[in-house]
Amino acid sequence: MAGVAETAMESVIGKPVPRVDGPLKVSGTARYTSDHNLEGMLYAVPVCATIAKGRIRSLNVAAAESVRGVKAVYHRENIGKVFRTAPAMGFSLMSDERRPPFEDDVIRYWGQYVAVVVAETFQQAQAGAAAVQVSYDAEPHDVSTELALPAGESLREESKRGDVAAAFASAPVKIDATYVTPAETHNPIELHASVAAWDGQSFTLYETSQAVWNQREVLAQMLGVPLDNVRVISRFLGSGFGGKLWPWPHSVLAAVAARKLNRPVKLVVSRRMMFQNVGHRPLTQQRVRVSAKADGTLLSLDHEALNHTAILDDFSEGCGEATGYLYSVPNVRIASALVRRNVGSATAMRGPGAVPGLYATESAMDELAVALKMDPVALRLKNEPKLDESLGLPFSSRHMVECLQVGAEKFGWARRTPQVGSMKADGKTLGWGVAVASWIAARFDCEAKVELRADGSARVACGTQDVGTGTYTVLAQVVADKAGVPLDRVEVVLGDTTLPPGPISGGSMVTSSMIPAVGDATRQAIETVLLAATSSKTGPFAGKKRGEVEFANGRVQLKGDASSGVGFGEVLAAQNLSVATGSGKSGATFGAKPTVSQHSFGAQFVEVTWQPEIARLRVSRVVTVIDAGRVLNLRAGRNQIEGAVMMGVGMAMFEQTEYDHKTGATINNSLADYLMTTHADAPSVDVTFLDYPDLTLNEYGARGIGEIGLAGVAPAITAAVYHATGVRVRRLPIRIEDLLANQKLA
Numbered sequence: 001m002a003g004v005a006e007t008a009m010e011s012v013i014g015k016p017v018p019r020v021d022g023p024l025k026v027s028g029t030a031r032y033t034s035d036h037n038l039e040g041m042l043y044a045v046p047v048c049a050t051i052a053k054g055r056i057r058s059l060n061v062a063a064a065e066s067v068r069g070v071k072a073v074y075h076r077e078n079i080g081k082v083f084r085t086a087p088a089m090g091f092s093l094m095s096d097e098r099r100p101p102f103e104d105d106v107i108r109y110w111g112q113y114v115a116v117v118v119a120e121t122f123q124q125a126q127a128g129a130a131a132v133q134v135s136y137d138a139e140p141h142d143v144s145t146e147l148a149l150p151a152g153e154s155l156r157e158e159s160k161r162g163d164v165a166a167a168f169a170s171a172p173v174k175i176d177a178t179y180v181t182p183a184e185t186h187n188p189i190e191l192h193a194s195v196a197a198w199d200g201q202s203f204t205l206y207e208t209s210q211a212v213w214n215q216r217e218v219l220a221q222m223l224g225v226p227l228d229n230v231r232v233i234s235r236f237l238g239s240g241f242g243g244k245l246w247p248w249p250h251s252v253l254a255a256v257a258a259r260k261l262n263r264p265v266k267l268v269v270s271r272r273m274m275f276q277n278v279g280h281r282p283l284t285q286q287r288v289r290v291s292a293k294a295d296g297t298l299l300s301l302d303h304e305a306l307n308h309t310a311i312l313d314d315f316s317e318g319c320g321e322a323t324g325y326l327y328s329v330p331n332v333r334i335a336s337a338l339v340r341r342n343v344g345s346a347t348a349m350r351g352p353g354a355v356p357g358l359y360a361t362e363s364a365m366d367e368l369a370v371a372l373k374m375d376p377v378a379l380r381l382k383n384e385p386k387l388d389e390s391l392g393l394p395f396s397s398r399h400m401v402e403c404l405q406v407g408a409e410k411f412g413w414a415r416r417t418p419q420v421g422s423m424k425a426d427g428k429t430l431g432w433g434v435a436v437a438s439w440i441a442a443r444f445d446c447e448a449k450v451e452l453r454a455d456g457s458a459r460v461a462c463g464t465q466d467v468g469t470g471t472y473t474v475l476a477q478v479v480a481d482k483a484g485v486p487l488d489r490v491e492v493v494l495g496d497t498t499l500p501p502g503p504i505s506g507g508s509m510v511t512s513s514m515i516p517a518v519g520d521a522t523r524q525a526i527e528t529v530l531l532a533a534t535s536s537k538t539g540p541f542a543g544k545k546r547g548e549v550e551f552a553n554g555r556v557q558l559k560g561d562a563s564s565g566v567g568f569g570e571v572l573a574a575q576n577l578s579v580a581t582g583s584g585k586s587g588a589t590f591g592a593k594p595t596v597s598q599h600s601f602g603a604q605f606v607e608v609t610w611q612p613e614i615a616r617l618r619v620s621r622v623v624t625v626i627d628a629g630r631v632l633n634l635r636a637g638r639n640q641i642e643g644a645v646m647m648g649v650g651m652a653m654f655e656q657t658e659y660d661h662k663t664g665a666t667i668n669n670s671l672a673d674y675l676m677t678t679h680a681d682a683p684s685v686d687v688t689f690l691d692y693p694d695l696t697l698n699e700y701g702a703r704g705i706g707e708i709g710l711a712g713v714a715p716a717i718t719a720a721v722y723h724a725t726g727v728r729v730r731r732l733p734i735r736i737e738d739l740l741a742n743q744k745l746a
């Protein structure tokens with residue numbers, strides 16, 4: 001907009017600014033969903049099926065109803081009408097488990113809700129739930145972790161170029177291997193929860209939601225009330241990792257109970273239920289065939305992926321996400337299919353698709369490098385594409401080569417000796433491995449409102465939410481930068497459907513989505529301030545034309561004359577105005593026909609130490625180089641990548657949701673039994689951002705950070721494990737006993 005001078009004062013963009021919501025969190029005053037305790041509130045506890053397949057024969061609630069404090073027990077007979085939602089369009093009306101709770105008496109997975117008990121206290125509700133007697137007609141279930149294409153079905157081709165079969169058949173060097181990643185459970189510290197209130201007409205729903213606007217649409221339809229009669233609030237999230245993107249059945253149960261009993265109802269999903277009722281990353285089984293000339297030039301890449309899915313829901317992991325554009329390959333085929341199992345609905349988990357997909361394809365690349373006797377960094381550099389060959393479009397900003405070069409330099413890769421077990425330090429065998437990372441970059445629809453206030457402060461409001469990644473802080477930075485307001489004077493309001501519709505906290509896209517809308521809203525508010533200044537009958541800018549004044553560093557001034565500047569707050573106050581407002585709106589690029597290929601990139605270099613004599617494998621060192629556009633907040637950005645690397649260590653070494661084949665239950669369903677990376681497992685992590693702005697996405701060139709840091713970590717670890725032990729791990733997580741049994745000692 002003309003007349004807005006470049007800000008001369010030092011910008012907060014790119015700085016390692018601490019979280020603006022940090023003090024609230026460390027002082028315990030940030031209120032998460034389950035912290036909301038409403039007047040007269042009741043507690044709900046679901047009853048979970050104890051078979052994985054079959055039917056409910058009988059459900060006896062008499063004993064439960066007689067437990068002191070129990071107000072009601074709801075089940076199929078008395079829940080009343082709960083509707084399905086209309087088919088999803090884009091990211092509207094999304095839910096993973098589309099069957100409303102108690103819709104039929106069929107059990108399709110262990111733990112499926114069969115009833116819900118509502119009582120005066122949580123303990124009474126628990127006692128009531130334990131007293132509900134359910135008998136079942138059980139049928140044989142299937143939670144098998146060996147996947148095969150269902151009879152009569154064929155793989156769905158997602159992408160194809162050239163002729164992979166012919167190229168593979170005649171190639172001199174080839175790898176044909178199958179890789180398995182287990183079901184993984186999202187384990188954010190904050191449990192899923194819902195606190196529902198009903199005032200006789202409208203619902204107020206406090207939800208652990210990564211997408212309040214979608215939550216509202218889904219709940220309104222399931223409850224059969226107008227959209228306007230539902231308000232969803234999610235102010236703070238103790239993370240979600242994708243598990244909280246879409247509504248789950250407990251949410252509608254809490255709302256239905258609140259309406260029936262005309263009292264607020266709180267339902268907190270237990271940690272055990274987190275393993276069965278609120279999604280997981282599905283088991284994947286991927287066959288990769290890759291071939292090359294003797295000099296390492298890739299000839300073909302064929303990626304077939306199966307993933308397990310629930311009986312009723314069709315969640316595709318999308319393992320081929322990054323396969324089509326990562327390398328220059330003339331012949332490519334990506335195909336997938338779903339295999340039904342008696343498990344709860346699968347859903348997006350951090351870096352869905354690309355993360356398990358890259359484990360398979362990057363592992364195959366490492367195997368190919370070994371077969372070629374070629375350095376794995378050199379193999380990747382050799383096949384760097386000039387454009388996105390799957391779309392036939394240029395990349396908006398791709399610096400993969402630099403990621404690999406900078407990473408190799410920082411890691412000391414040149415000192416690597418390729419022979420298995422050939423590197424030693426401190427009596428341990430070292431393994432060094434590498435893999436590349438990639439993740440989508442795009443924008444979702446976003447609206448935002450900005451206020452510049454007479455007290456010199458600013459307010460920005462958007463119906464997105466902060467999943468814990470720093471959205472409050474980054475939004476404050478954007479407004480501080482654009483309006484010249486000190487960071488601590490920017491109020492950020494998020495997580496409420498009374499605010500303008502904002503993006504889902506998914507796909508690492510909130511930052512890139514909100515910049516254009518918040519930027520426009522701020523510029524509009526500034527323009528209002530300038531009009532107020534020049535339309536005034538008094539004051540320093542009275543009688544000036546709009547073109548004679550400008551806005552700089554939070555002040556209105558005569559063009560080019562900083563000494564004439566008056567703070568916007570004073571300008572507003574002088575005219576008895578409380579506020580100047582602006583609104584902004586920007587459109588999605590996600591799902592639109594692309595004109596350029598937008599992705600983030602990275603390289604992961606990993607060192608493991610191997611001590612077979614004490615059966616110990618450790619990830620000791622990770623160097624990660626990330627090309628995610630411009631980084632708006634170095635501290636929040638580094639924090640995201642470090643956290644993602646820890647998750648990658650967990651993916652390679654520990655994480656696995658195990659189903660009991662006898663009962664169909666998830667058996668390691670606690671934080672004691674489901675292993676994740678702990679502090680003691682944490683390697684040293686060196687994070688570098690290349691920081692090339694990608695201006696095709698927004699005016700700062702920020703692509704978004706989070707999921708990219710997890711991509712490529714697991715295959716870099718298994719590559720390092722191969723280098724140390726000679727054992728190629730094709731089924732995660734890595735098992736020490738396999739390494740001990742099969743290691744090749746140097």
Ligand code: MOS
Nearest residue numbers: 242349350506507
């Ligand atoms: Mo993330 S899996 O896009 O919430």
